[in-house]
Amino acid sequence: MISDTKTRAYLAWAAICLIWGTTYLAIRIGVEDLPPLLFAGFRWFLAGPILFLILMKKGYRLPDRGDIKHSAVVGILLLGFGNGFVVFSEQWIPSGLAALLITTVPFWIVGIESFYVRGSNLNAKIIIGLIAGMSGVMLIFGSNIISVFDPHYIKGVAGLFVAVTCWSFGTIYSKYNSTKVHPLMSAAVQMTIAGTLMTLAGIIIGEYKSLSLTAESALAFFYLLIVGSLIGYGSYIYAIEHLPVSFVSTYAYINPVIAIFLGWLVLDEVINLELFLSASIILSGVYLVKKGSSEARMKLNRAEN
Template sequence: MESRSISETQNLWAYAALAVVCLLWGTTYFALRIGVETFPPFLFSGIRQVAAGGSLLLGLGLAGKLKITRTDVLHQAIPGILMLALGNGVVGWCERYIPSGLAALILSLIPVFVVLINYASGLDRRRPHRLIMTGLFLGCVGIVLIFRDNLRDLARPEYLSGMLITFFSCLIWAAGSVYTKHKTSGSSNVLQNAALQLFFGGLALLLLSLFLDDYRELKTVTAPSIWALVYLIVFGSVVGYSCFVYALKHLPIGVSSLYAYINPFIAILLGYFFLQEPLTGIPSWRWRRR
């Protein structure tokens, strides 16, 4: 009876954490777009994640709740690199060339990819329902319809590359989510797990930055980019990612991925009101060449 009560309480907290993720991560596409406008994108995301992960680790250490083993490091570094470096971090670069609303819309396919990866990896032997396959197809068709007035932009290599790489990042994030759900380190400390993932994901981004960023852009970094970085460290990573890891641990992976369906609405509205991304009956973004 007592264990059932604890489980129900955990579920309530998990749904609350998921609600926080739905709200906060919808705003991160907007903040990320502002941040990478004048800040080298991989360096920006690398600083964000290392600062967030390092802060959590420091806080846990001061509170005497930090107990890290080699197994913890290995199992948390892998999803950190998958989700935060090759997933979220790469999207920052993509948002230099595609609208933030489009990036959020593409990433709404994460739940579908999660189901497909679960099946392909053998973790879930149930054959994907035809509705799932239909959802993937309709999602792709929906992206084309919403951006039909911008199909001419696909002739620009950077725009097409931004879209394709965002699809790749979506797939990698889904793979990282599946790994986190099924290949846990045994540690029950959710904050420690989130901190290690953030920290190692950030280190991977800083390494990528050495090869892919142009550091001359640091001379023109603006105050809005700095404030966007601060916002993303605190709310996008420390608060949002910790809540995501908690929800992922206590809820079915399909449920914990539902945030991806809500984030685009917030991202599209913020893009409409603040980034001049026009919203019509079928939204269409007039994206200016950099």
Template structure:
């Protein structure tokens, strides 16, 4: 039991760090190819490796209904979320993108109310949502001159759509509760979404530059496949299944900090006291939202039993 807990804590540390570094890797990768192509190739390779691993171990091919739902979730959480985030980083700093993505729990709470109707809006929950949005507002105040740039606004728009899509996909995942191994199912989600994104990028007229070996591009893809998708997601699932949900969700507060610091140190992205403080305020609001949701779950569980 102690060994399992130790491994779970190690997995939590890995996902907290690696998922924060994927913003930097994506930002570097989109210098050389379109964001949808980068995300599509990443997810396709990761999906082939994961599904291939389970099929070679003798796992049965999922039923059509499960595959169709994995396709929907994959499109919502990886195409419309990860793909759009990667695309957005062609226009906005990776740190800013990570901070906006940190508000996903707020969006999940909103869509859970309409799709599941288990969320009770308490004073703590409403306060947390307002504090989180206030923090994001403070960050945008620091980027007011950039908002005059249509490409910057488009990047913000893509990031907001990605947050909403991830939230809806998360709610659907919980609602459907598919009877399939988490990683095996994730492999199909990655494979489906990767094919859709790669095909979309090709139809848009984009391709991978294959005329020569590009160290930055292929280094980015390698890192995103193995450390972002396979190792990162595997660690997240392991931590989620061996630690309390409230503890496993700690990664969401560490990822933006890692992304902001790496963007500042390596890519010379904008960082000052206003941005740093607004980031902490946003994460504080998200923490309050998560705390309120966990309290709701406990109350809901009590009334159900």
């Protein structure tokens, strides 16, 4: 029987798949009017203290110096560089293309983990699952893949390369350097530190001079603040605390499917046989990675015992 903690962790993973599939669109809308560092930074700058106050009211333990140190590293890697460069990149590239490039995250994560942790070896199911997931996403966005090499998108592609690299390192660091406080308290510290640094950087380089808030960008900001940050990022930190990172990282395969569905729902875009085939391939990849991760963990446990 799955424990309550595991159940909550899988629900948190499902929340990531759904919520972060919508944030690419919100980011794209926001950067039409708002400069990237202040747009991304102020979101986390507000979200961190809000979450911190909620947890304080519920009686959660405060982080000590060591907890703050580890949370700062994770926050800077995941939010400062990871999310920050996604926002930066979407100034030049479409949200769908950004979602496509972010699907390389699982390759980076399982690859880094295989070198970072002794005995954390890949197996055939994980590799086949990752390839299947990427193939499904490629099928969805196949008609746009040539855009990656368009000179107009070079800055965006380079920014996303930095984003996926930093996000992957941050995820592995977080997994194997856990704090003694509740994962959500750690997330609050991460948000606050990364948000403060990004906001200060935006002010220093003069981004405030180009602020132009519209109804659309304000809506995008508050959606990202409440849903993308407080719910989505909190769910991510909780999930990687309790589930294998190779499985949690498969959210990157689901996000583009959510983006396509929203395109149909909001913009009346067509859902066709190609989409259903792609979704089936992606979900099959998720299953294989989950299965392979479980087998690898069991093998490692037997070797240690």
